[in-house]
Amino acid sequence: MRWQDDPVLEVEHLKMRFGGLVAVNDLSFSVGRGDITALIGPNGAGKTTVFNCITGFYRPSEGMLSLRHDDGTTLLLERLPGHSISWKAKVARTFQNIRLFTGMTVLENLLVARHNPLMLASGFTVFGLLGLPGFRDAERQAVEQAKFWLEKINLIDRADDPAGDLPYGAQRRLEIARAMCTDPILLCLDEPAAGLNPRESHELNELLLSIRQDHGTSILLIEHDMSVVMGISDHVVVLDYGTKIADGTPEEVRNDQSVIAAYLGVEDEEVEHVEAEVGL
Ligand SMILES: Nc1ncnc2c1ncn2[C@@H]1O[C@H](COP(=O)(O)OP(=O)(O)OP(=O)(O)O)[C@@H](O)[C@H]1O
Numbered sequence: 001m002r003w004q005d006d007p008v009l010e011v012e013h014l015k016m017r018f019g020g021l022v023a024v025n026d027l028s029f030s031v032g033r034g035d036i037t038a039l040i041g042p043n044g045a046g047k048t049t050v051f052n053c054i055t056g057f058y059r060p061s062e063g064m065l066s067l068r069h070d071d072g073t074t075l076l077l078e079r080l081p082g083h084s085i086s087w088k089a090k091v092a093r094t095f096q097n098i099r100l101f102t103g104m105t106v107l108e109n110l111l112v113a114r115h116n117p118l119m120l121a122s123g124f125t126v127f128g129l130l131g132l133p134g135f136r137d138a139e140r141q142a143v144e145q146a147k148f149w150l151e152k153i154n155l156i157d158r159a160d161d162p163a164g165d166l167p168y169g170a171q172r173r174l175e176i177a178r179a180m181c182t183d184p185i186l187l188c189l190d191e192p193a194a195g196l197n198p199r200e201s202h203e204l205n206e207l208l209l210s211i212r213q214d215h216g217t218s219i220l221l222i223e224h225d226m227s228v229v230m231g232i233s234d235h236v237v238v239l240d241y242g243t244k245i246a247d248g249t250p251e252e253v254r255n256d257q258s259v260i261a262a263y264l265g266v267e268d269e270e271v272e273h274v275e276a277e278v279g280l
Contacts, residue, residue: 002032003235007068008186008218009054014063016049016242023049025242027063031186031235033070036212036219038229038250041239047222048096050239051188054220055093056082067091069185092184094175096191096222102164106155109163109174110146113181114138142181149177153207169200173207180211186218187211193225201225205232226277230254 007030016024024046031037039047052058054065054077065077067089075089085091100109150156153173158166163174172192179187192208193201209232211217223229229236229250236253238246246256253259 001235002035003030003037004032006033007031008033009068009220010064010066011050011054012064012066014050014053014065015061016046016053016058017061023242024053024060024239027239027242027244029237029244029247031218031220033068033218034212034216035234036208036221036232037235037237038233039220039222039237039239040224040229041245045239046242047239048190049242051093051190051220051222053078054085055091055188056080056085067186086182086184090183090185091188092179092182092186093188094172094179094190094192096194098168098171098175100163100171100175100178103162105160106150106163106166106174107143107146107159110149110178110181111142113178114142114145145181149180152210153177169196169203172196172200172204176207176211180215180217184217186220189219189221189223191222191224193223193228196225198227201228204228208232 009031011030012028014024014027015022027046027050039050041047049058053060053063056077060078063078067075067077069075069090077085077089077091080089101112104112147156147159150159153170153176155166155170155174155177158170163171166174172195176187176189176192179189189208193204196204205228208219208221212219221228221233233250236246236248236250237244238253238256238259246253246259248256
């Protein structure tokens, strides 16, 4: 199990309080390097709160979030300022609701992701922006990388169109491509399949599998679509009321009675339907 032998992220005793509400309580789990890990659970279980802690939007009330780079460097995410999480720790994310720059072109949306390396190459001066060869190289690389991702998500023909004109499923893919343009070691996706039709959902699975296989990027995703979760995950972590109720392979989790009862959280008469949905 890679999540035990070679974790890229270890979440230890994470707690997040909002006033009197404990949204996440003493949560520990690991994300294996190169794995696709799904974080699932009923509405309000605390999944997005966990993401917000990992990606620096919230500072946890308690707990440790250790990110291990390939070279052995370990960064404690809970101690990093939010803006360093993408740039220094190399953790990228997408959101439940699409957050593209809809008035900018599809290509520009990807170039924005290279803002930090471009500014570094400019030496943070206007003269750098205008003339430094290092900046021109960085700019060329940014465009090449953007084109690579546009080919990969089948949007190269729409490169100059406003991102807001794309169909919904294409916008979702563009968001993932934008996150990949930051060269993350950990990609966090908050409900990437939400609102997708079955064909788009299948395309998403293919894209995520190829990101893992071709780029070795570790993926942590929150997802309600069980065809995505069970179809592509190596590891599934289940939350209920802010605590972990199951953690294992998709097969282990889908046969876990506490998951069926608590996660699915359905009336008895609905169990059969939901079991069919998760392939039981
Ligand atoms: N900023 C906040 N302030 C107060 N309470 C919050 C805040 N963020 C989340 N919560 C509460 O924390 C609990 C967990 O919410 P969270 O959004 O993490 O759940 P979730 O599992 O992602 O749910 P969903 O599947 O519906 O997106 C909920 O009770 C929610 O109302």
